[in-house]
Amino acid sequence: MFNKLTTFSLAALALTSVSCNSGSTAKGTNTDSSMVRLITLDPGHFHAALVQKTMYPGIDSVVHVYAPDGEELNAHLALVKQYNERTEKPTHWQEEIYKGNDFLDKMVADKKGNVVVIAGNNLRKTEYIKKSVDAGLNVLADKPMAITSAGFDLLLQSFEEANKKNVLLYDIMTERSEITTILQRELMKQQDVFGTLQQGTKDNPAVVMESVHHFYKYVSGNALKRPTWFFDPEQQGDAMADVGTHLVDLVQWESFPDKIIDYKKDIVVESASRWATPLTLSQFAAMTRQDSFPSFLKKFVQKDTVLNIIANGDINYTINGVHAKIAALWHYQAPEGSGDTHYSLFRGTKANLIIKQGKEEQFQPTLYIEPLTNNADFEQKLQAAIQQIAANYQGIGVVKTVKGWKMNIPDSYKVGHEAHFGQVMERFLQYLKNKKLPDWEQPNMIAKYYTTTKALQMATTK
Structure with missing residues (x-):
């Protein structure tokens, strides 16, 4: 399993070369061609720093950062500095920084690494991806890799070029690492418990997912x-084309594990909609430290004090004939003691x-x-399935509830x-070691x- 990589297997990466066209390296950089050398490109989102929250065997500690000067770069460097200076398991990254408006061309010309990490403003992200791949660099990109239909077309070209240049293009799908999602997927494989995935209808989908951020x-x-x-x-991406990518990814990853999905034949987007979340000027100021709305947001502002940001969306579609519905929602602040939440339903023929x-x-x-039928026979089969899954996830179990059972999961997961x-990152390192993604990933x-960009197109052309 991807989450079961051992230190030994990761250390083996140091002995394995990755596909790249390596260029010059900065003073102090390990010039061993087998090392993974990171480039961070225009880090405008905190996800770029979270990739560096830990150290990895086989990755050079020197990271080359290319970005325009400003608050976003400073915030990124401050987070990395925080990880370097923490008391428990501090990191030891060395950030080599290039500041300038020509940062993209300079990164391509210098080529001081072999893996580009991209997480920031999504308006130019697909362009960044294409130029990095064209330069023969592997890319690890935060979601979303495309936020419009035009971006999707450019992304297709990027994948084609990645195949020609034998480099990897991969997006950061963190939700596949969440333990309840992993176990939900594992239980779906247990036909004695789950049965098979129902087909459902548009009004009663077989798969329903909702995330609240x-x-x-x-x-x-x-x-x-x-x-x-x-x-x-237009810069961050609509909700369905941004965080909605996580939900669409999980629908595919859980419903059809390790199966290739052909978007031209297997996906039919039936309907999509989007709506606003109102934010007051004081709320906006609390998040941005700005006391007024910028001009590019004026079209969303009412009476100079309320920003109606288009932050919510849903998609109804079929995948291999299975009806699915996803919804991505944004609120201002979570209730006390809570945070972002996730709801996920898979309807099986047995459970x-x-x-x-x-x-x-x-x-x-x-x-x-x-x-669907609660009896002693089902409980026996469930316990047998849990015992089988527990071979990889020790300590898990189930407890009885009014409607069935609840999974008991040790806190260590x-x-x-x-x-x-x-x-x-560990998954990506393994793929670099193998010099290929699994056949179904691309x-x-x-x-x-x-799915996400087609849905957005439908929602905006009603």
């Missing part, structure tokens, strides 16, 4: 400062598998198994969202971004 939040213990462009759907994260669950992701970035990334 919050603008005001804490990252690594500090209140997060949002850039003003984050509230512009439904549901992840809830509400007040009853103390805002912690909780996996429920609700059989509940590492938190920020730690999932390191787990994604076509399924394409299917994912087709």
Whole structure:
């Protein structure tokens, strides 16, 4: 399993070369061609720093950063500095920084690394991806890799070029590392328990997912400062084309594990809609430290005091004939003691598998198994399935509830969202070692971004 990489296997990466066209290296950089050498490009989102929250065997500690000068770069460097200076398991990254408006061309010309990490303003992200791949560099990109239909077309070209140049293009899908999601997927493979995935209907989908995010939040213990462009759907991306990518990814990853999805044949987007979340000027100021709305947001402002940001969206679609519905929602701030939440329902012919994260669950992701026919035979088969899954996830179990069972998961598996970035990096390092992605990864990334960008196109042309 991807989350079971051992230190030994990661250390082996230091002995394995990765596909790259390596150029000059900075003084102090390990020039061993087998090392993974990171380039951080225009880090406008805190996810770029979370990739560096831990150290990895086989990755050079020198990271080359190319970005325009300003607050976003300073915020990124401050987070990396915080990780370097913490008391427990400090990192030891060395940031070599190039500041200038020609940062993209300079990065391509210098080529001081072989893996480009991209997380920031999404307006130019697909362009960054294309130019990095054209230069023969591997790319690890935060979601979304495309936020419009035009961006999707450019992303297709990027994948084609990556194949020609034998480099990897991969997006950061942290939700695959969340333990309840992993176990939901594992239970779906147990036909004695789950049966098979129902087909469902548009009004009663077989798969339903909803995520609720919050603008005001804490990252690594500090209140997060949002850039003003984050509230512009033309720069950050619409909800369905941004965080909606996580949900579409999980629908594919859980419903059809390790299966290739052809977006031209297997995906039909039936309907999509989007709507606003109102934010007051004082709320906007609390997040951005700005006392007025910038001009590019004026079209969303009412009476100079309320920003109606298009932050919510849903998609109804079919995938291999299975009806699915996803919804991505944004609120200002989470209730006390809670945070971002996730709901996930898969309807099987023998049982439904549901992840809830509400007040009853103390805002912690909780996996429920609700059989369609609750009897002793089902319980016996469930216990046998749990025993089988526990071979890889020791300590898990189930407890009886009114409607069925609840999964009991040891706290050691509940590492938190920020730690999932390191787990994604471990997956990516393994793929670099293998010099290829799994056969299904690339076509399924394409299917994912087709779904989100096609839905946005439908929602905006009604």
